[in-house]
Amino acid sequence: MISKAFRLARALSLDIVIGAVISSLFLADYMQVELPIISILALAVCVWLIYTVDHLSDAHKIPHTAHTFRHQLHQKHFKTLSYIALFVSGLSMIILVSLPLKLILWGSIVLSFVGLYFLSIRWLKVQNILPKEFVIAILYGIGVFLAPLYISNALPSTQVWLLFAQYSLLALCNLLLFSWYEKELDQLDLHISFTTLMGDKTSIKIIRKLIWLLYLITGTGVIFYHSDTQFLFAQLIIFWMSITLHCILLFPYYFKKYERYRSIADAIFLYPLFYLIL
Numbered sequence: 001m002i003s004k005a006f007r008l009a010r011a012l013s014l015d016i017v018i019g020a021v022i023s024s025l026f027l028a029d030y031m032q033v034e035l036p037i038i039s040i041l042a043l044a045v046c047v048w049l050i051y052t053v054d055h056l057s058d059a060h061k062i063p064h065t066a067h068t069f070r071h072q073l074h075q076k077h078f079k080t081l082s083y084i085a086l087f088v089s090g091l092s093m094i095i096l097v098s099l100p101l102k103l104i105l106w107g108s109i110v111l112s113f114v115g116l117y118f119l120s121i122r123w124l125k126v127q128n129i130l131p132k133e134f135v136i137a138i139l140y141g142i143g144v145f146l147a148p149l150y151i152s153n154a155l156p157s158t159q160v161w162l163l164f165a166q167y168s169l170l171a172l173c174n175l176l177l178f179s180w181y182e183k184e185l186d187q188l189d190l191h192i193s194f195t196t197l198m199g200d201k202t203s204i205k206i207i208r209k210l211i212w213l214l215y216l217i218t219g220t221g222v223i224f225y226h227s228d229t230q231f232l233f234a235q236l237i238i239f240w241m242s243i244t245l246h247c248i249l250l251f252p253y254y255f256k257k258y259e260r261y262r263s264i265a266d267a268i269f270l271y272p273l274f275y276l277i278l
Helices: 002-011 014-030 037-061 069-076 078-097 101-124 132-152 158-181 183-188 194-198 200-224 229-250 252-270 273-277
Strands: none
Touching (some): 037 132, 158 252, 194 200, 229 252
16 A cells, blocks of 8 residues: 555655755755745745646657556546646746745746747757756756755855756766666657667766766865865765665666666655754
């Protein structure tokens, strides 16, 4: 019963929403600012809408019964989830009114890029040139940093820029791993992903290089800011997030069973809870 509920929550992107909220709280705590509840709610609503609209769009384009549970669910309950998404969109308008004007402007710019990119995928086939995984990874990084940066009302420090780079790379590795693991399913469902475009070998090489880049940034940060205890603790969290993704790359036979790769790769964004608790 618990495993079914967890699977349903993952298919509805609720785990991603929780991970984004925890990540934003982690960054706010590191930057020593307090996020208002309304900002947290706005982030949760926006992340859920972006992922749900993407899944609904993908499910609608599949001419047969989808091969993944996530898309099967969005196919079967397409109308219901569409109505819920419309309701949540209306709710988001009410939430936005309660946010500071400058934060609304920043958020609107980000959402505009999201909308333009999805439209360009549909009409211009831009995904063949700029894969969706890269765009979503950067937008994820911007999304979780947006409110903490605004509330801090200060120019980002070098440490904050390093954290932004690391978070964007973690999100990118996460999405590229999904693309690699689900290549065959994507081909059956006529989806375009980084791996269907570039192939297995290229995908593995790039994921491996990105993970080593994460290690390099972490090591460099520790060397230059070893006296900053708070930053070192944050880097320890990032390091374990990176190692987890590295293990998912190295042991596909184990992680492919029961879609462990997906549940564990998304769970890394819950690791900052340790930072918040301790």
